[in-house]
Amino acid sequence: MTLSLVMRSEAALLLPTYDRNPVMFTRGRGVYLWDSTGKKYLDFLSGIGVNALGYGHPAIQKIISGQAGKLIHISNLFFHEYQAKLAKRLIQISGLDKAFFCNSGTEAWEGALKLARAYAHAQNHNGHKAKWRMLALENSFHGRTFGALATTGQSKYRAPFAPLMPGVGFVEFNNVEDLKRQFDASVCAICLETIQGEGGINPLSQEFLQAARELTEKHGALLILDEIQCGLGRTGRHFAYQHYGIQPDIVTVAKPLAAGLPLGAILASNKVASCMHPGLHGTTFGGGPLSCAVAVEVLKQAERLLGHIRDMGDYFRGELEGLARKHASVAQVRGLGLMLALELKSADLAKAVARQLLDHGIIINRTHETVLRFLPPYIVEKKHIDEVVHALDAALNEGALKAPPTLVTKPGRRSKP
Numbered sequence: 001m002t003l004s005l006v007m008r009s010e011a012a013l014l015l016p017t018y019d020r021n022p023v024m025f026t027r028g029r030g031v032y033l034w035d036s037t038g039k040k041y042l043d044f045l046s047g048i049g050v051n052a053l054g055y056g057h058p059a060i061q062k063i064i065s066g067q068a069g070k071l072i073h074i075s076n077l078f079f080h081e082y083q084a085k086l087a088k089r090l091i092q093i094s095g096l097d098k099a100f101f102c103n104s105g106t107e108a109w110e111g112a113l114k115l116a117r118a119y120a121h122a123q124n125h126n127g128h129k130a131k132w133r134m135l136a137l138e139n140s141f142h143g144r145t146f147g148a149l150a151t152t153g154q155s156k157y158r159a160p161f162a163p164l165m166p167g168v169g170f171v172e173f174n175n176v177e178d179l180k181r182q183f184d185a186s187v188c189a190i191c192l193e194t195i196q197g198e199g200g201i202n203p204l205s206q207e208f209l210q211a212a213r214e215l216t217e218k219h220g221a222l223l224i225l226d227e228i229q230c231g232l233g234r235t236g237r238h239f240a241y242q243h244y245g246i247q248p249d250i251v252t253v254a255k256p257l258a259a260g261l262p263l264g265a266i267l268a269s270n271k272v273a274s275c276m277h278p279g280l281h282g283t284t285f286g287g288g289p290l291s292c293a294v295a296v297e298v299l300k301q302a303e304r305l306l307g308h309i310r311d312m313g314d315y316f317r318g319e320l321e322g323l324a325r326k327h328a329s330v331a332q333v334r335g336l337g338l339m340l341a342l343e344l345k346s347a348d349l350a351k352a353v354a355r356q357l358l359d360h361g362i363i364i365n366r367t368h369e370t371v372l373r374f375l376p377p378y379i380v381e382k383k384h385i386d387e388v389v390h391a392l393d394a395a396l397n398e399g400a401l402k403a404p405p406t407l408v409t410k411p412g413r414r415s416k417p
């Protein structure tokens, strides 16, 4: 099928939820993808932070084909050997005590909110005053299901679906005074992305995260960190909160966990986990043998790459800062490890730069209007970073705006994987 036929078919057959780029990918290898015309792309988005080990990783391929021939799904009514193996590893690296497996980021987040409420109910029964409110952050993003939307601080996602779950207050990003002002005894949890992803790569300040931890400890509330985008090695440590030296009560992870197979997880301390019992939460597909077996290998590979991620992240950041010094159109460089952003002063320019790079066979992403987001695979090398920085430099030099606003990509380099 050609791209234009697929585009026409999708337009007729699918809910119009996506404004896709007019590119159809057919295969990938390492940090590269190839489209249906044979054009090669350098991928600095990794399927929005999912393909952390790149494409066609031999160890992952081996596990998928071996396990697919044995057992893909069994449901959570029976045991298989990989949930405990994976949980053991996640517990070791997170410093938490218990895991629950599900299928996606939003499902992990939804479960984390339920866990917080269940914990609050248990406390209420123990004679505490009613605790049920939650605090989240302005500009946050936690997913598309109702609980996730209720804690997502962006009206464009929330307003079309109102009314949402009540009782969520939004605190100004990194504003400790606002956090203190909104925090009271009715709060059962503070919900934070350690580094806001979709909101434009905004790391929490040390002061803010510290204040959130102290307030929750003082008032018997929970600190829930969403590390769906920033966790599992992306920042050069297993979890982004480890850069802050702060331990949460609940953490959610997903994106890179099973190398592209759908898998998410909630990790919780024993204190929180003790409020769960059979029947209180569950999922049909979550934590199947195929995805969990793959995830065990992903964690092994990611651990080996942590130093490399830090080195490449520092190098990339330094290069982006060089661009910021050179181009007046750059507002700021942000991020940690291989979760980086270049904020431009103009949304039109950001859109044009992302499009120009795509034309030249480089995949990046524009988020929050003005922010160019980079989530390259962990296996990225200096030469790939140099190529992206060079292309960004050229696009910023040209103001990219002069580029025709075409939706058709130019033929680029061609080669076999």
Ligand SMILES: Cc1ncc(COP(=O)(O)O)c(C=O)c1O
Pocket: 048, 104, 105, 106, 107, 109, 141, 142, 143, 144, 193, 197, 198, 226, 227, 228, 229, 230, 254, 255
């Ligand atoms: C921080 C964060 N939380 C939650 C989600 C939702 O994850 P999913 O799209 O897998 O439901 C995302 C997705 O981008 C995310 O970045």
